[in-house]
Structures are given as C-alpha cells and as structure tokens.
Amino acid sequence: MGSIRFDKVNKVFGTGKAGLNALEDIDLEIGEKEFVAIVGPSGCGKTTCLRIVAGFERPTSGAVSVNGKPVGSPGPDRAVVFQHFALFPWKSVRENIDLGLRNKRLAKAKRDALIADALKLMNLESHADAFPHQLSGGMQQRVAIARAYVLDPEVLLMDEPFGALDAQTRVTMQEELVRLTRVNPRTVLFITHSVEEAVYLADRVAVMTRRPGRIKEMIDVKTIRNAERWNTIQRIEDVMDLESFIHLRTHIWKSLREEKPEDRH
Amino acid sequence: MIGRRRTAIGFATLAILILLWFALTTWTGIVSAGRFPRPADFWFSLVQITTRGYAGGELFTHALHSLVLVVVGFSVAVTTGVPLGLWMGWNRRAEAAVNPVFLIIRPIPPLACIPLAILWLGLGDAAKIMVIWFAAFVPSVINSFSGVRTIERPIIEAARMLGTPPWRFVAEILVPAAAPMIFTGLRLSLQAAWTTLVAAELVGALVGLGLVLNMAQQDIYPGMILVGMLAVGVLGFATTWLLGGVERRALAWNMAAER
C-alpha cells in the first residue's frame, strides 16, 4: 500500500516559446512506507513532482501512479502538508482536523475519537479549540500534520513543511516527524532545501538537477543509518555530529554545488 | 490615552461649534434665518415634525418608511449580488459571459436610473427599491468577486486535498474565505443604498425623509431641512453601526488576526 511510481514524467508549463521545461524524464520508484526526500536547487521542479502526485498538476507526458493506479484528482489518500500551513483561519484546530473526516462521512463518535488521538499525538490537546492565528508557526504546522495524518493516507506529501519556521522550531519538528513516522509509518515524499534535514529524515534522498529537473542521484541513507544506529541517539545535533552523517551530507552538498551555474565548467 | 485626549478635544470642538451656531445666527444675525436655521428654529421644527407632523406624517413615519426601503433594497441587492459575485469569481466562464454586460452597466451612476425608475414605476416605493437595488447590487458583486479571486491558492488546494464535496466547499471554505471582502462590499452597498434613497425621495416621493427635505426646501423652511438631514445622518449611522456589529461577529477570526 502506498507505493509511488514516476514513469518517464515530463512537465512543461505554458506552450511554445514561452514554455517552461520544469521536469525532464523523471523516473522514480518509492516503495511502501518508504521515506524519500527530494533536494535540489531553487526552481528545479521538486515541488512540481509533489504536486503531480497530489493531483494539482498533470504531467505533460509520462505517468505517475500510486499503488499501480494512475493518479487522479486531489484526495485524502494522498494527504498534503503545505509550506505555509494552509489551515482554515475561520475554523478552530479541532474543526480543521475534522473537515477531512467529515468529508469521509465518518460517524461523529468515530471522528471525535480520531481527533482526540491526533491531538494527543501532536501535543495539541490544550489548543483544541484555539484558532490558527492564536498559534505559533510550529503549532500550526502540527495541526496541518495532524489534519493529514488523521485521514490515514497511503501517501504523505510534504512540501517544504518546515521552511516557514524558525530554526529552533524546525529542529523540534524534525525530531517529532521522526518519532511520528516510527510510531505510524507510511510512504512519505518530502521536499526540502535543507540537505541536513533530508539526510536526517529520509530513507533515500533524490538529488535533482537544476531546471529542467532530472534526477541526478539517489542516495541510500537507510542502510547507513541502520548500520550506524542513528536511532539510538536522542538528539539531532548529536546525530549530525556523526562522521557517517557528515559524509553523506557533504556528498550531497557537492552534488548540489555542481548544479550552481557558476560552478559548472 | 490618545483616545481620551481625542474624545476631549472632540467634545470641546462640538461645544465651540454649537456656540458658533448661536453666535452667527441668533446673537449677531450674520447668517440670516432664511439661509440657515437658528437653534430655536431647529428646535421648533423638530418639535413640529415629531408631534404634529410635516409633509403628511410625523418624523417617525417618514423615517421608518425610508428605513424600510433601504433595508429591503439592500437585502435584495445583497442576496442577488453576493452569490453572483461569488459565482463569477469561482467560474471563469460565468465571469466571461457576465462581464460585458456588467461593464456596460457599471459606469451608469445609480442616481441616473432614477428618472427611468420613475417612468416605469411611478413615484411609489417600487421605483425607489429598484434604484436602491441597482445601487447596492454593483458593489456587492464586485467585492464578492474580488473576495473569491484573492483567496490564497493553498487554502483551495488543501480543501480539495481533503476531499471536500462542492456544497460543503462553498459553505465552509469559499464563503468564509471571501467574507472579509464580502463585508467590504456590504458596507459600500449600504452607503450607496442610503445615498440613492435620499436622492430618489428628493426627486419624487409621497412619504419619507427625502420628501421632508424636498417640502422643507420648497417651503423655505431651513429648520426642517436641518431636521431632515440629521435624521438621515442618524439612521445612516445606526444602520452602519449594526452592520459593523454583524461584521465583527462574523469575522471574529479575522479581526483578531489583524490585531
């Protein structure tokens, strides 16, 4: 459940001369419950990849499928966590989380139970009836994650979800996401600018070239992570201190660096 | 603290203005009573219209009638205009179809419709409501349209991602998101409604504050003109204040956020 497959996907925005070649020949397979991060220079099309899986964009050619079936319109089976939260300001935290469940036509008792679990999971219990503007960025994003998770989606799509948060909150959220995916694993496609974040969170990291985006490299983190037993270490900063981590990170940095115009020969 | 100083100055200014009023009219006669009423004239007119009546009725009758016309016209305009604006905002085809007609109608000032309305419907209430409707309709459409167009894309995408069915989408996402601009349109519509009502009643009416103003002008009765103007102002203020209350309640989430 929840495998993703990109099959020779191309995406062009606009037509003719003014056309923007965003993605070129993307071939990518993400296995069940696998956490894959995509990193790449600005404008390389990594967000476009996510949006195609989400159903907000259609590929110009090629196909994207989830569980073997081609991707259709947006829906709760491919839940999205947006960079700027996209919470509904006129709904309370509880109501924000409830909407997706109501759309699924679940009975009230069931919905209340699921919401209670989600609030507990994301440490939002004391803020259940607050409104988004009363919450900090980190808390808002927790609500957004809760809103997505509560739908039990096959695929979780996260579009630079911690990009709008300050550095400290970001670290906290990264630790929480790791905890969450351990307790409740599922397929995750995670877009980020931050190499450290990608290496810390993901099983595999895809490096994209600059526009038109192609997948330059796939780096396997999971093997190294398991071998070096990162999960026994509590704090992010200690993990990031490990040689294995630094090695991976530097490798990806170098790969990305080559994508900057001034460094290409 | 600034608020208190401002209120104090406000009261002081009011007092000075009233003194000035007395000074220029009653005490020195620089402004003749035929041009602008003396405080006593004003008071006399006020008493007259509230007790014995003027232009065919008491102040309450005229005021109520005008108020009812405004409320009815405004309500019809809003219940037709807001949905149309929302629809045009959401549906590009609807926008393309309605736009040309709208562009033709829009530059025509509502007041310019008064002669036509009178021609069609006479001097009664129907003509007034028609013109008020037209005046209040346009701002509601435009602002509701804007309200939809300025919704941030992620909000719409999040709602779609959550699998929101169409009717729920309109009721729980589209309307609340567009609500701030919808209310801006409502405020403008209310303003337009009052302006049009007064103008329509001035041109021709059988009852209402505009009629009072008209008669008072023909009778060369400045005191009554002032009474009429103040009545219009007070009612305008009251209705605006009520609408503001509704807005504050409905947009509690937004107001707080803008703090």
Added chain:
Amino acid sequence: MIDQPLKLRETIAYGLIGLGLFLGIWTLLSVSGWIPRQFLPAPLDVITRFVALLTTPFAGATLPQHLLSSFQRYLCGMLLAAIVGIPLGLLMGRFRLLDDILSPIFEGLRFIAPIAWVPFAALWFGTGIGGPVMIIFAGAFPPCLINSYRGARFVDPHLVEASQMLGTGHLRAIVEVLLPASVPSIVAGLRVAAGLGWQSLVGAELIVAASGVGFMMVQAQANVSTPTVMAGMIAIGIAGMLIDVLLRHGEAMIRRRRGL
C-alpha cells in the same frame, strides 16, 4: 477551476454569448410588445435617439451642449474639492492637533449623504451653478481629504527625519517633502473623488439645475420620452468611464515615474 484562465477565444465567445443574450432578451421584450415599447424601447431605438440628440435639441439644448454644462459644473466642483481638500488633508496629517479637532467633525458629517445637501443648495443658490458645485464638492471632498491625509500621516518616517536633519523649515518641509511623498495617495484619492463627484453631479442635476444631462433626463421622464432618458444614461455612463480611464492612466503614469 479558479486557477485556469480561459483562452482568449473562450473569453470572447462567452462574452458574446452573454452580451447577445442580454441584448436579445431586451429586444424581444420590447419589439414583441410584452413590455410596451413606450416604456422599454428596443436597443436600436435608444441608439437612434442618442445619435439624434447629438444634433437635435431637447429640453433647451443638444446632448453635447447639456454635457458641456454638466462638465463645467463638474470641473468647478472638483477643483474646489481638490483645492480645499488636499492641502487640508496634508495639514491634518502633519499636525496632530488639527487632526484631533477636525476629524470628529468630518466623521459626523460622513453619514449625511452628499445628496442630502441639495435642499440647502437649492435654498442658497437656486438653480445657479453654485448648487451643483456644492453637491459635487460634498461628494468629492472626502476622498481628496482622506487620501492626502493618509499620504501625509503615513509618509515614511525616515524621510521626515532626513528632512529634519537637513534643517528644513516647516513650510518647505510640507511643500517639498510631504506633498511629493503623498502624491501617489493623493492621485488615487482623486480617482475615487472623480467618480463620486460625477455621481453627485448627476444627482444634483436631477433636482437643482436648468440645464445639463441630469436635467435633460428629468425633463424626458416628465415627457415620457424613454429613449431620451436611456440615451442620457448612456451618455452619463460613457462620460464617467472616460473620466475614470483618463485618471487611471494618469495614476499609472505617476506610479511608473516614481518606480512604484
């Protein structure tokens, strides 16, 4: 559906459909006699009448002559509103005390529709030019005032500090710093004022005028000459639109020169 703009072809097609439906139903209602033609002239009748009015006088003058009278009053009223409103707004924005004194007065007057001043205008000016000018002033003055007030009040504090540091005297500061800094806001206000002023003009002419487009329409209404009434409405609409388009261009030009 929102994020897919229509192709030009589609926009035109739907536009034509909408327009066609509107004109079609109108013509049908009129020509079939379902609504008496006297009350609802067909679109063609209106256009014909409009063209006729360009040369044939009605209610004392041809349409262009009426428009000219209207325009003269309009310009007088607008100039007055601008000449009084803009400097006053700047001063209120600059001097807090003035703001505190005058603002409550304007706030109170806000709820009295400009048109409600017509009886006094009639009393003081009869059907002379003063009447409409006063009403136009009542309509156009608030936006002029408010926008120049906002421009001055919310001018970038750094500019003010810079001018103070350079030892600029009060008058020069107002003329050479505050005024230019407020120009974008003032011009935006003028555009709003122009629209409101035009509306006020029409309203005033319905009641206290002996010439002008509004007067022409009232006469036509009394004579049950519906095509003339409608022709008048079209003329007013076109004129209003032209004024707005002109000012929009002016505003855009100024914004471009300022690099906004």
